[in-house]
Amino acid sequence: MSVSALSTAIGPIIIVDDDPFIVEGLKLVLDAWGYSVVPALSMDALEAALAGLDATPSLLITDHFLPGGRTGAEVVARVRDHSGVHIPAILLTGDSAPERLEEAASAGVRLMLKPVLPAPLRAAVEELVLKA
Numbered sequence: 001m002s003v004s005a006l007s008t009a010i011g012p013i014i015i016v017d018d019d020p021f022i023v024e025g026l027k028l029v030l031d032a033w034g035y036s037v038v039p040a041l042s043m044d045a046l047e048a049a050l051a052g053l054d055a056t057p058s059l060l061i062t063d064h065f066l067p068g069g070r071t072g073a074e075v076v077a078r079v080r081d082h083s084g085v086h087i088p089a090i091l092l093t094g095d096s097a098p099e100r101l102e103e104a105a106s107a108g109v110r111l112m113l114k115p116v117l118p119a120p121l122r123a124a125v126e127e128l129v130l131k132a
Contacts, residue, residue, distance in 0.1 A: 010129060011055040012036040016046050016075045017063040017092070022114075026061060029118060030125070043070050043078070050082045057087050058129050064093035064100060073107045088128035092116060 013035050015026050023039045030037045038053065040046040043066065060079050062072040072091045080087050089109040093100050096113055104111035110124055 010035075010058040012038045012053070012057055013059045013061060013125070013129075014038045014040065014046070014049065014057045014079060015061045016040045016043075016066070016072070018042060018067050019063070022063070022092075029121070033122065033125070035125075042067055043075065046075060046078065050079065056083050056085060059125060060087050060089040061125075062089065062091060064091055064095065064103075071103075072109075073103055076107050076109055088131065090121075090124055090128070 013030055015023050015030075015037060017023050017026075018041055020041060023041060027037045027039050038049045038057070040049050057079060060076060062075040064072040066072065066075070072089075072093070076087070076089045076091070079089075086108070089107070091100075091104050091107070091109045091111050092114055093111065094114040101111060110128065112121070112124060
């Protein structure tokens with residue numbers, strides 16, 4: 001099954017970032033690739049989105065640093081707890097400190113440094129969605 005055919009048969013991709021331009025840009029790209037997208041600009045928006053989901057998310061893409069001192073690792077834990085399964089995730093950050101690599105590894109997520117280009121993003125999305 002091709003990824004484009006698969007994308008209609010899988011759950012949505014959740015995007016969490018406090019920058020509306022990043023959320024909208026990622027949404028446009030993922031929509032164009034045929035994925036269903038659930039955007040959230042905060043943990044509160046994520047909670048509302050999770051309450052309205054009809055399907056288990058297939059992937060989570062989240063920024064590392066979020067308002068209120070929240071982190072992408074917290075977002076990953078919350079989505080996984082809500083769904084009851086291990087949702088693959090991509091952690092986006094502009095911070096290349098060794099601590100980010102350690103945090104991503106301990107959370108079991110893929111780390112991608114901003115700015116993220118479409119080709120590597122698509123490769124990561126397809127790999128993680130197909131693995132799920």
